[in-house]
Amino acid sequence: MTGARHITALRALWVTAILAFLYVPIMSVVLASMANTRYMRFPHKVWTLDAYREAIASFTTWQIHAISFWIAVYVVIFAVLLGTLGAVAFARFDWRGRSVFQRLLVLPIFFPQPVLGLALLLSLNAVGLAPSWKTAIVAHLVWIVPIVTLVISIRFFGYDPAQEEAARDLGANRWQVIREVTLPALWPGIFSGALFAFLLSWSNLPLSVYTSGPDTPLPVWLFSRTATNYSPLVPSVAVIGTLISALLVVSLALLLITARRLRAPRG
Amino acid sequence: MTPAEDVSNGRPVILSLAGLSKSFGSLKAVDDISLDIPEGEFLTIVGPSGSGKSTLVRLLAGLETPSGGDLFLREARITDHPANKRPTAMVFQSLALFDHRTVGQNIEFAMKMKGVPAAQRRQRALELLSLVRLPEAYYTRPVTQCSGGERQRVALARAFASEPEILFFDEPLSAIDYRLRKTLEVELKELHQRTRRTFVYITHSLEEAMVMSDRIAIMQDGRIVQTGTPAEIYGAPANRFVASFMGEVNILTVERGAAGGATFAEIGQPAEAPRGAYAMIRPEALALGDGPVTAQLEVTQRLLLGSRTQVHLVAPSGATLISELPGSAPELQIGTRHAFSFAPADIAWMET
Known part of the structure; x- marks a missing residue:
């Protein structure tokens, strides 16, 4: 069928275009x-690994x-x-003021980061803290x-809280409920949260520029030298x-897969 | 003979509720309930949503703390014991299976909490799989890959694995399609007969309760309005609420102070009718032809129910009635009038 072949060809073109769009800039850095x-001028007259x-x-x-x-x-x-604690308060339990908490919590995400960085620098000055890599952590x-x-x-969406009651009913104490039910259910979220946290911090420029003081993180150095x-x-x-x-992410993923293999029940 | 021995035919009482109450703010979800449950009984608590039946079973399981009253397990007071310290297990409405675990791990959970060695746990889990009629191969299957009926069985096996003295069921069959529900009802009844454990079952369906239970307690607004065997409840509902719960029945009013009240008179007033009461007549008791109490009724609707036929009838007074007859009753066409009758003995009288 020619129609099917056209669609296959179009799909291949589309995928190639997307990958090119994503990877050409990265390749140009290499x-x-x-x-x-x-x-920065192409093509080079001399190819070298001196740098x-x-x-x-x-x-x-x-x-x-x-x-x-x-x-x-x-x-x-x-x-x-x-x-994790925030998520429990955010999604698992219902309490007075929860909706206000939910809105206040996401507000910093919508704040432009350079403005947030400046605001944090001003607050650090106000409380008398000298900017350093430690204050960058806070930022x-x-x-x-x-x-x-x-x-x-x-x-927590699609999580049945009755699982916790069932565990309790079957003899688990409070700590066992957390260890056996709540944490395993949250674990994929905690893992992706940790990954996000690492990568967002590792590549952050606007907050670090204001708050890292004399310590220069990688993105700040790259920016100023460029x-x-x-x-x-x-x-x-x-x-x-x-x-x-990339190495960190890949090795973490491998570690997780290996751990899952080891934990998987036999038989 | 004490009342406790009376209901249990000599079997000892395993769970005793003494004025048990639970309030949420101003709402009395469970209002002063006293009840003795004999060992090995299949007791079903029936009520509409909001009647407090779920709260009651959660109190019994230790998932809620009562606002008043006491609870005794074999005469030991357990009112303040949390769920994990009670020798009971619950099958939840949502089943509450541990989604991130296999069938085997779900079943073994209670034994793992008790520190039973892994080999022994596995042995017992496989026994329980055969008890609930699941193949042994399911041991390693993730519960997320089980069908609705299989999940029910896993939940049941998981509850049994804790060796509970009493099993609680909080409407576990409510979300299942009709045919599978009927199968599981019978299986549950058989499981009860085989294991001789005490089952306390919660449902909004009196039909489900009738099929399975030794004894039924009917709840309304946080109180138990009637307890009895399925036959007792079927034959003599305590009030119109209980009667209407049984599905399609004819409830006729005899106006207080006017024996031969307008509605009832159209059908015929039996001599022994007490004043100011309600009369329930089952559809199958309202038969075609002349009898002790006869009335001329017009057919307004005709429904074939397989082996039986249901007709909706209207009396000259405007009162509507339902009758169920064997076969296809071809003469009962819509718009025709026929003599229908019932015997005074078929009436169940209710004061409220």
């Missing part, structure tokens, strides 16, 4: 990192990665903790906790940073 000029050698040898490269990494790790820990949390809360809350002192070092560091976060 290409830019292999130049030896201070100007990568320089990046790997430079202390700054590892410092900015470490700062971003630790900010993201703390953000994940606090965001998951607060987000990221203000924006990321609502998102993580929403992501985890989604798990703006003022560009060299192929910038795209090469960007590629390294992307690889690191």
Whole structure:
């Protein structure tokens, strides 16, 4: 059938177009990192990996990665903790003022991040805290906790709270109910929430610019070096940073799959 | 003979409710209920939605704390014991299966909480699967891949796995299609006969209660208005509420102070009719032809019910009645008038 073949061809074209749209910009960063000029211009006269050698040898490269990494790790820990508790309050229980809480909670997401960053810097000044990577954690949390809360809350839709009563009826104490019923039901939400938290913090620029002080996270460094002192070092560091976060995501996913295999009942 | 022995034919009382009450704000969901449940009984509590039957069973299971009264399990006071400390298990309306677990893990939950070793748990779970007629292969199946009827059986096996002294059922069959429900009703009754455990079943369907129960308690507005065997309730409903619960019955009014009240007179007034009462006549008791009490009625509707025929009738007074006759009753065409009759003995009298 020619009609079916047309549709197959169109679908292939469509998929290719989407992938090109998503990946061509990323590829261009990789290409830019292999130049030896201070100007972004294609095609290169000389193809070289000098920028990568320089990046790997430079202390700054590892410092900015470490700062971003630790900010993201703390953000994940606090965001998951607060987000889980928030989700329970947000979606599981009905209480006076819940709808107000639900609206107030999502408000920071709609706030433009540069404005939020400035507001946070002003508040930090007001309470006398010097900006550093620690204050950047707080700033990221203000924006990321609502998102993580929403992501985890989604798990409560379609969740039958009678499961908790059933567990209790079958002899589980309060802690066992949480461990055996509530947390396993929330776990996929907690996992995606943690992933979101890490990636959103890892790549955040507008909040970090205002609140990280003398400590420079990866995105801030990339931004300022692109703006003022560009060299192929910038795209090469960007590629390294992307690889690191991709590696983290992939290894986490592998870990999860392995854990699921091990836990699966035999027979 | 004490009243407790009276209802149980000598069997000991396992659960005793003494003035049990539960209020939500100003609403009395359960209002001062006293009831003795003998060991091994299949008791069904029937009531419309909002009658408090679900709250009552939740009080018995320990999922709600009563606002008043006491609860005794074999004469030990358990009023304040939480659900996990009571030797009872509930099959929930939503079934409340653990969605992220397999059938086997669901069944083994109570044993896992008690610290039973895994091999022993598995052994027992497989026994329970055969008790509820599920193949052993289901042990490893995720509950999300089970059909509605299979989920019912898993919920039942899970409740049995905790070795409960009493099983509670909170309308577990209400969301199931008619044919499967009928099958499961019979299976549940058989399971009760085989295991001889005490079952307390909640439903809004008196028909379901009639099929399964040893004894029925009917609830209205937080109170129990009648208890009795299915035959007792069928034969002598305590009031119009209970009678109307049985589906299509004829309820006729005899006006207070006027024996031979307008409505009833059209059909015929039996001599022994007390004043100011309601009379219930079952559709099958209203027969075609002359009899002790006869009236001329016009057919307004005719419905074939397979082996029987139901006709809707109107009396000259305007009162409407229903009669059910065996066969197809070809002479009862719409618009024709016929003599219908019933015997005074077929009337169930109700004061309210």
